[in-house]
Amino acid sequence: MNKYPKVNYIGNKEKIADWIIQNLPIKNGKVLDLFSGGCSMSYAFKEAGFSVISNDILYSNYCISKAIIENNSNILHLNITSKILYSYYNDTIYKNIEWLKNKLYFENEVKELTCMVNYANTLQNFDKFMFFALLRRAMIRKIPYSRMCIKWEEIVKLRDEEFSYQKYGRRRAYHNISFLEHIYINLNQYNNAVFDNGFNNISYNLDCFKIIEIVENIDLVYIDPPYPSTMNNYFNFYGSFDKMLNKETMYYTDFTNKNMFLKNLKIIFEKLKSKTKFIAISLNSNSNPGYKEIIDTVSTLTKNYYLQEKQHIYKVTGKENKRQTYEILLIFELI
Numbered sequence: 100m101n102k103y104p105k106v107n108y109i110g111n112k113e114k115i116a117d118w119i120i121q122n123l124p125i126k127n128g129k130v131l132d133l134f135s136g137g138c139s140m141s142y143a144f145k146e147a148g149f150s151v152i153s154n155d156i157l158y159s160n161y162c163i164s165k166a167i168i169e170n171n172s173n174i175l176h177l178n179i180t181s182k183i184l185y186s187y188y189n190d191t192i193y194k195n196i197e198w199l200k201n202k203l204y205f206e207n208e209v210k211e212l213t214c215m216v217n218y219a220n221t222l223q224n225f226d227k228f229m230f231f232a233l234l235r236r237a238m239i240r241k242i243p244y245s246r247m248c249i250k251w252e253e254i255v256k257l258r259d260e261e262f263s264y265q266k267y268g269r270r271r272a273y274h275n276i277s278f279l280e281h282i283y284i285n286l287n288q289y290n291n292a293v294f295d296n297g298f299n300n301i302s303y304n305l306d307c308f309k310i311i312e313i314v315e316n317i318d319l320v321y322i323d324p325p326y327p328s329t330m331n332n333y334f335n336f337y338g339s340f341d342k343m344l345n346k347e348t349m350y351y352t353d354f355t356n357k358n359m360f361l362k363n364l365k366i367i368f369e370k371l372k373s374k375t376k377f378i379a380i381s382l383n384s385n386s387n388p389g390y391k392e393i394i395d396t397v398s399t400l401t402k403n404y405y406l407q408e409k410q411h412i413y414k415v416t417g418k419e420n421k422r423q424t425y426e427i428l429l430i431f432e433l434i
Contacts (some may be wrong), residue, residue: 100143104287106163106236107245108137108337109330112323112381115409115426116143119321122428124377128318128342129260131375134368136160136333140381141168142292142322144278150298152317154310158346159235161304165228171295173225175233177286179218187217196343202251203242203339209335209404211278212238216344230282233289235340241274265398266325278301306351306386311370320371321380323421324364327357361388361396368400372433382410384425393429403432 100116112119116139129150132141137160141153145168155165193213200209219230239245243257259262260270273281303310307324325331332355341347352363371378382390394404407428 100146102234102292102294103139103142104167104288106137106139106232107239108139109246109333110323110325111137111139112143113139116140118409118426119143119379119381119428121148122430123319123379124394124430124432125318129316131310131314131317131320133310133320135168135323135353136323138163138168144293144321145298145300148176148296151300152303152310152314153300154305154307156304156306156348156351157337157341158344158348159231159335159340160305161302162228162231164302165225166232166289167292168300170225170293171229171300172293173229173231174290174293175229175286177230177250177283179279179394181277181279183369184211184214187214187221188385189213189217192216195345199343201340203247203249203254205331208241208278211282212343215278225250233282233285233345234278236285236289237278237336238306238340239337240281241276241278243271243274246336247339248332306348307367308352308370309368314374317371317375319377319379320375320433321379321381322364322367324354325359326386327355327360328386331355357387360393364393365396365400368397368431369434374399376433378431378433380429380431382427382429386427386429388428390429397431400434401431402434405430 100113103113118325119140120143127148130144130154131154132144133154135141135153135155141151141164144151154167155161155164168222188210189352193210196212199212200206215234219227222230237284243249243254258274260272260275264270281422325333338347354363368378382395390406410425
């Protein structure tokens, strides 16, 4: 995972991806990453030599997947200055994304985003997805706590470099550099993440039930859904990117509802029983429902399971969760 780029994604499995791969019942074949998120596991599967199908309902995550999972060779070459960028200003696009003003960004920054969106419209295929993946990273990086649900008053306060220095001992100047600067800072890292593992890996932007309907002959399905908890609302965290590009999803299967989680998970198992032999599920010791409830829920659809645990400290926006937490990997063999 040395070449996996920085994506700033809550719940990323980057630090434990190798451990997960090592404990899988297969060492090659076709894998479906059902909730790919920031694509850390899709990338790990690709590195390990699997044929990867990477899926996520958020368009922002789909852009990451297209850029570094499906893309096997395309490198993004950028030669655009601030002056050239601002020639792409479009008043219609600005009016479409003006809602971002004094919500997530200042007016001049929304105007820069307007130029970014219009410039992206001139790009084709993987160039466009690489650019969008970089733009997403830039948009997240400029917001304190790297989440698009922070209140504007808090954003303004924390982007004040003097306040940040006095309170936290760091100025966090990266919040105040331009989107274009952020893109150039990360361009080489994202380009270096592109490689060919010999397979035609595919990215999808579908609901989990829908992607299951169209795939066949999967050797293993990896599931890391948004568990019912306080840090699970990925639509709030990253959905403003989708809205900016008119890519919002109106319908999706909700795994954040505790009352529906186990029911929806069982439906996934039922839909997959003729499509795969193995299902791997990631969760941690604080997840609710826990692993025992999951095992009970799918017991009639599985003939074997095994469980692996690993101590793991989760970091959210620079602060470590010091509580003793165990990452749990459940492997099910379907009937």
